[in-house]
Amino acid sequence: MTATNGxxxxxxxxLGDDALILGQRLxxxxxxxxxxxxxxxxxxxxxxxxxxxxxFLSYAGEVEGAGRDEDALAFRRDVLxxxxxxxxxxxxxxxxxxxxxxxxxxxxxxxxxxxxCGSRDARLAAIAEKALKEVRYHVRHSGxxxxxxxxxxxxxxxxxxxxxxxxxxxxxxxxxxxxxxxAMAEAGIAPDLERIGPTWLxxxxxxxxxxxxxxxxxxxxxxxGKDGRMHTEYLGHILCEMQxxxxxxxxxxxx
Amino acid sequence: MKEWPVWEVFVRPRNGLxxxxxxxxxxPDAEMALELARxxxxxxxxxxSIWVVPAEAITASRPEExxxxxxxxxxxxxxxxxxxxxxxxxxx
Numbered sequence: 001m002t003a004t005n006g007x008x009x010x011x012x013x014x015l016g017d018d019a020l021i022l023g024q025r026l027x028x029x030x031x032x033x034x035x036x037x038x039x040x041x042x043x044x045x046x047x048x049x050x051x052x053x054x055x056f057l058s059y060a061g062e063v064e065g066a067g068r069d070e071d072a073l074a075f076r077r078d079v080l081x082x083x084x085x086x087x088x089x090x091x092x093x094x095x096x097x098x099x100x101x102x103x104x105x106x107x108x109x110x111x112x113x114x115x116x117c118g119s120r121d122a123r124l125a126a127i128a129e130k131a132l133k134e135v136r137y138h139v140r141h142s143g144x145x146x147x148x149x150x151x152x153x154x155x156x157x158x159x160x161x162x163x164x165x166x167x168x169x170x171x172x173x174x175x176x177x178x179x180x181x182x183a184m185a186e187a188g189i190a191p192d193l194e195r196i197g198p199t200w201l202x203x204x205x206x207x208x209x210x211x212x213x214x215x216x217x218x219x220x221x222x223x224x225g226k227d228g229r230m231h232t233e234y235l236g237h238i239l240c241e242m243q244x245x246x247x248x249x250x251x252x253x254x255x
Numbered sequence: 256m257k258e259w260p261v262w263e264v265f266v267r268p269r270n271g272l273x274x275x276x277x278x279x280x281x282x283p284d285a286e287m288a289l290e291l292a293r294x295x296x297x298x299x300x301x302x303x304s305i306w307v308v309p310a311e312a313i314t315a316s317r318p319e320e321x322x323x324x325x326x327x328x329x330x331x332x333x334x335x336x337x338x339x340x341x342x343x344x345x346x347x
Contacts, residue, residue, distance in 0.1 A: 035259065037280050041294040141290055148283065 003187040008121070009064045010083065011184050013073070014226050016056030017084035019131075020074055021235070022105060023049030024242050025092055034095055041141060045102070048134040055127045075246035079236050086225035087170040089235045093163065096149055096156070100163035103142035104204065108174045109135045111200045115191025124189065143207050150211025157212065164208065165216050172221025175200060180227070261310040262288040264295075266302040274306050282307075 003011075026046035033039030057070040068076075087105055092098045113135055116128035149160040175197030177185070184190035208215050224230035245252070259281035265274035277296045282288035288307040297305065316324055332338075 035281060037259075037282060037291040037295060040298075041291055044294050044298055137293075144286060144290060148287070 003183055003189055005063055005065070007180060007183055007187075008189065009060055010180055011190065012056050012060035012063060012124075013083040014085075014180075016053050016060055016070075016073070017082050018088050018105070018109070019049045019056060020053035021082070021084045021238060022088040022102075023047070023053060024238055025088065026098075026102070028092060029098065042098075045138050045141065048131075048138065052127070052131045052134070055130070059123055059127065071246070075243045079231055079239060080228055082231065082235060082239075083226055083228050084235075085170070085173050086222050086232055087167065087173065089225065089232055089238060090167070090170065091234055093166075094159060096159040096163040097166070099142050099145040099149065100160065100167050102138060103146050103207070104167055104171055104174075106135050106138035106142055107203055107207075108171075108200050110139050111196040111203075112191065115196055119190065120188035146207055146213070147211045150208070150213040160211065161213050164213055168216040168218075169220060170222050172218070173223045173225060176221070176223065178227055259283050262292070262307045263310050263313060264288075264292040265306040265308070266292075266296055267304040268301060269303050274304065279310060285309075 023046045026042050026049065029039065029042050029046075031039070033042055053074065054070050057073045061068045061070060061073055085105070087101060090097075090101060092101075110132065113128040113132040117125055117132060119125040119128065146160060149156040151157070152160075175193050177193040181190065181193050185192040205215050225232075260283075261279050262282050262285075263279050264277050266277045267274045280288065280291050280295055282291050285307060289305060292305050292307055296302070
């Protein structure tokens with residue numbers, strides 16, 4: 001079975017928007033991270049994410065063929081047109097939340113990009129290969145922090161557990177496939193989420209164990225981000241800041 | 256919050272060269288120091304290997320002892336060029 005251009009476009013938006021919104025969230029920490037060394041690390045990760053977003057969104061623009069480039073897609077779409085996971089749009093919260101979210105998302109992307117490296121779509125495979133190298137480092141950095149905070153002081157343990165508990169209901173959307181995910185897998189473009197989900201979970205559980213954290217029970221899972229059905233109220237505020245310049249001065253080329 | 260200890264960072268630019276001191280940073284432990292060193296000192300692809308050393312593990316010479324340490328008596332014979340090369344030795 002082959003996928004239509006429209007389906008591929010939608011799928012590329014998902015990949016691009018995840019990277020874009022997570023990168024934007026991490027950028028918010030500039031000047032606010034607990035230590036300057038860690039601020040630099042998070043800024044580097046944010047830049048990696050923005051770089052990945054550019055690759056996915058430019059490709060999406062080409063596939064769409066309506067003359068929209070990466071900037072048009074990033075800065076001129078409204079909330080309902082975004083296709084990112086709910087998990088990436090949640091606020092940074094305290095450092096445990098920031099790091100916990102980064103770990104959950106990056107460790108999932110590691111599995112996803114690994115699968116995408118074998119995509120039948122050569123361009124997508126090439127992007128995934130580049131992004132995989134970066135995301136492996138993101139997993140390592142955030143995972144090391146989860147372990148240190150979980151297995152740290154009484155307060156850091158409590159806050160890290162709180163963060164994981166709060167983020168957990170947003171993880172279902174990562175690995176639960178919808179019609180588009182299934183179509184992509186059948187067309188050989190993307191890996192089967194039902195296959196990579198358990199691998200991701202195993203890795204996360206291993207880190208949680210080492211961090212002496214409890215793995216939350218799976219209950220009601222939030223969804224609606226990647227299919228654009230229903231974003232959280234936070235996304236609009238992110239776009240306000242991210243898109244301000246383009247909206248205030250459309251097509252500005254000189255400052 | 257207790258301040259993180261200081262680590263000295265050494266980077267080897269490429270295989271075959273020595274590790275060079277490039278700076279220092281704060282980090283909670285050795286593994287994190289490595290991570291952060293990568294972010295602070297190798298973010299543009301410099302380096303093929305990093306060492307981090309707790310700054311407090313370094314024993315340093317004292318500036319006030321500089322004279323006795325570095326300016327000892329005239330001992331030119333310790334420099335190789337003090338010796339004249341015999342004409343029999345060729346190719347030097």
